[in-house]
Amino acid sequence: MINLNGFTIQLLLGAKLTLLVAVGALILGLIFGLIGAAATLCKNKFISLAAFSVTSVIKGFPELIVLFTVYFGGTALLTMLFHHYVDINALIAGIFALALIFGSYATETLRGAFLAVSKGQASAAQVLGLSKKQTFFHILLPQVWRHALPGLSNLWLVLLKDTALVSLIGLADLMNKAQLAASETSELFTFYCTAGLFYLIMTTFSYVAIKFFSKKVNQYEKI
């Protein structure tokens, strides 16, 4: 066993924050993705074009630049607006920035999934007298979910790794704790590799869970 000089608990705390940021960004990002997909599928040309350009610009920006723009830029903007210094919570900025990135990619995935559900489903629901809300939640969404799952699970794995970036705006996540422990003990390689092991455990666990879920979701699929 590697001697971690009592930094194990610190690393675990960091991993907890990493998971919190990842899950927070996943939930907010899914909401962004749904809004984005709805906007790109909108009949109004202006709205769909706007949604399309915003998501492609965000996808073209490096993740680090998005994060810095949200965190530093957000602070600067709010300070200018309120005429006194406003400090943005790094946690909120981190989650928001990662959600923006996740949402931009999810827009494309969800859009494809919505298009993959055949039009007959909605018509059938209408004929059966279901309300629009019922149609969306009980008929369309379960099928969209099935089509979108492979794409979204890939995005989740990318998101989980992207959370390492929030250490750069001072959040005490796994990466940050590893840095702290490394500089304290000057055993840099050991601690960075340990952090890597933590990430590997998280991604591997996610991978196994995704395999399980996709089997479950597709159990009625006949091809």
Added chain:
Amino acid sequence: MGIISGTMVTIELMLMSLLVGLVMAIIMTLIYQSKSWYCKAPINVFIFLVRGTPMLLQFFIIYYGSAQFAWLKASPLWMIFKDPFCCAVIALAINTSAYTTVLFKGAINSVPQGEKDACKALGLSPFQSMWHIILPHALRIALPAYSNEVIMILKGTSLASTITVLELTGISHQIASQTYMFVETFLIAGLIYFVINMIIVGIFKKLEKKLAFASV
């Protein structure tokens, strides 16, 4: 102008790591075609390790982590590991080589079996058929997906700023903290990345068209 020199460093980083990564990927793909498990296992482990950890962590392990070893510091290899630019190229190359190997593996599998049989029937050696027939075909199949990889690496170069390389992100961070124009500077930097992105997509579209025509 700082931004222009930063852009040049970014492009340099991208091209160098893509070149090294591509060569590594082709070598690993060729080794992977062997039937013995001890050739395949190390490559699988390598891919698993690289794909399962954040790129930022890989940068830190290579640049900061290498300083832990006294023997490395004493060896001539230290010339490479003490230079942040070289470390960034190594990290990016390792990253792209893992993802590209996965891509090529899939592409080689999707080369029609008939083509492989035809090579055998013509009496080509395994190396000849791989080098002259299967690999060129596989590269063409992998081309559209490879453009995504190139864009990933372009975006990945921004992480080099965390190990003190003054590329586009690093320079714009510096400018922003001197002038307090955070939004403007980062948006300009982001737009430059976006434009390079578009150019890459354009080049690959052209390349695809050209290669598709050649294959008919």
